[in-house]
Amino acid sequence: MTKLIAEIGWNHMGDMSLAEEMIRQASLSGASIAKFQSWNYDRLKPGPWDNDGRREIYQKAVLTPEKHNLLQSLCLKHNIEFMSSAFSVEDAEFLKSINCDKIKIPSFEIANISLLKFVASRFGHIFISTGTATFQEIQNALDILNGASFTLFHCVSTYPCSPGQVNLSRMSYFKYMHSDVGFSDHTPGVEVSKIAVTLNATYIEKHFTINHDLPGRDNKFAILPHELKDLFEFVSIYKDAIVPLGLDFQSSELETRQLYRGRFSS
Numbered sequence: 001m002t003k004l005i006a007e008i009g010w011n012h013m014g015d016m017s018l019a020e021e022m023i024r025q026a027s028l029s030g031a032s033i034a035k036f037q038s039w040n041y042d043r044l045k046p047g048p049w050d051n052d053g054r055r056e057i058y059q060k061a062v063l064t065p066e067k068h069n070l071l072q073s074l075c076l077k078h079n080i081e082f083m084s085s086a087f088s089v090e091d092a093e094f095l096k097s098i099n100c101d102k103i104k105i106p107s108f109e110i111a112n113i114s115l116l117k118f119v120a121s122r123f124g125h126i127f128i129s130t131g132t133a134t135f136q137e138i139q140n141a142l143d144i145l146n147g148a149s150f151t152l153f154h155c156v157s158t159y160p161c162s163p164g165q166v167n168l169s170r171m172s173y174f175k176y177m178h179s180d181v182g183f184s185d186h187t188p189g190v191e192v193s194k195i196a197v198t199l200n201a202t203y204i205e206k207h208f209t210i211n212h213d214l215p216g217r218d219n220k221f222a223i224l225p226h227e228l229k230d231l232f233e234f235v236s237i238y239k240d241a242i243v244p245l246g247l248d249f250q251s252s253e254l255e256t257r258q259l260y261r262g263r264f265s266s
Contacts, residue, residue, distance in 0.1 A: 002197045002235045005083070005127075006031035006208035006228060007184075010061035011219050018214075020074045025210055025225040027080040030232025034075050035104060035205065038063055038084040038091045057216055068098055083127075089118045096122055107131030107157050107184075116144040126150035127203070129184045130174075131157030142177060151203055152177070154196075155184035160221040166192055171199050190223060190231040197231075197238050204231070 006026035012019035023034045039062065063071070068084070075082035085104040086092040092115060095103055101124040109115055110133045119126050126148055130138050142152070154171045166187055174181045182203035183196040193204045207222035223231075249257060 001239045002201050003032040003203050004030055004228065004232060004235070005033040005035050005203055005205040006080075007035045007205050007222075008208055009035070009037045009085075009218055010057070011207070011209045011214060011216060011222060012061065013057070013215060014060045014062070014067075016067060016070055016074075018210075019071060020078075022208065022210055023071070023074050023080060024078045026208055026228065027078045029225045029228035030235075031080060031208070031228060033081045033083050033102070034071075036063060036071060036082070036084040037087075037106075038068065038095060039087045040090060061216075065094070065098075068094075072098065086115065086119070088112075089115050092119050092122070101125065102127070105129065107133065107155050110141050111137050113140075113144065116141055120145050120148045124149060127153060127182070127205075129153040129155040129157075131155035131184070139177070150178075151180045151182045153182045153184040153203070153205065156186060159186055159217065160188050161186040163187055163192055168192070168195060168199065171196065171201065186221070188221065190227050190234075193231055194234050194238075197235055206231070 008019065008022045008026065012022060026034050039058075072082045081102070082100070083102045083104060084095055084100065085106045086095055087106065087109055092103060103119055103123045103126055105115065105119065105126060105128040107129040110128060110130060126145060128141060128145070128150060130153060152174055154168070154174060156166055158165055168183075171181050171183065180202050182205065183193065183201045184205040185193045185196065186207070190206070193206060196204055206228065207218050208228060209219045209222035210225060212220055212222075212224070
């Protein structure tokens with residue numbers, strides 16, 4: 001059965017009360033994992049974010065060690081698993097130090113060889129996204145992670161991504177490379193994610209918020225609780241609908257068979 005990851009990321013903007021409400025609603029809506037992002041603001045390089053307001057957002061949303069610990073406890077309280085993305089070896093070292101068993105390698109770090117080598121032997125399960133990656137970069141990552149437990153996420157790093165850009169057929173190719181394939185979805189809504197469910201995605205990750213009017217780009221295109229719940233319910237229906245029940249008619253058809261077969265003379 002496909003499991004759902006609510007990518008809260010930095011949508012909480014450093015407000016732990018808001019983060020708890022996002023965690024609570026993600027759990028109630030069917031997510032198995034609430035995912036955040038771990039980075040050290042002091043290591044942020046110069047870039048376009050210096051002039052468009054993002055640097056201030058990053059600084060506000062950064063998770064201190066204390067906030068990481070709080071988020072872990074809040075996830076436990078609300079019966080959902082905590083996970084975070086690592087952007088460097090230092091980030092991964094910290095997540096390991098607070099006993100995280102799972103870790104996410106975001107798309108933009110798929111070619112970070114030192115990070116991949118570090119996580120390969122230190123985490124129980126790894127999620128790795130493939131947005132912006134070449135086939136060779138993906139293959140290199142798989143070679144490094146060989147022997148580790150991991151999910152390979154199909155991902156198109158366009159925000160938001162239109163259905164015509166999503167290239168879901170890539171998931172089928174990935175299954176020749178690795179048995180555990182998921183989908184990190186940046187399309188609006190959950191309809192494309194539902195298609196990925198029918199392609200047997202093991203996990204689906206969606207950006208998640210409780211209010212589109214909250215600051216930051218990710219809050220604008222993230223799905224809301226009712227959409228996450230809709231996706232969860234689809235997963236449940238799909239799971240039931242594909243259970244193999246043989247080639248003969250079903251027991252539920254017996255009365256109809258007896259009543260209506262042969263009701264007209266030949």
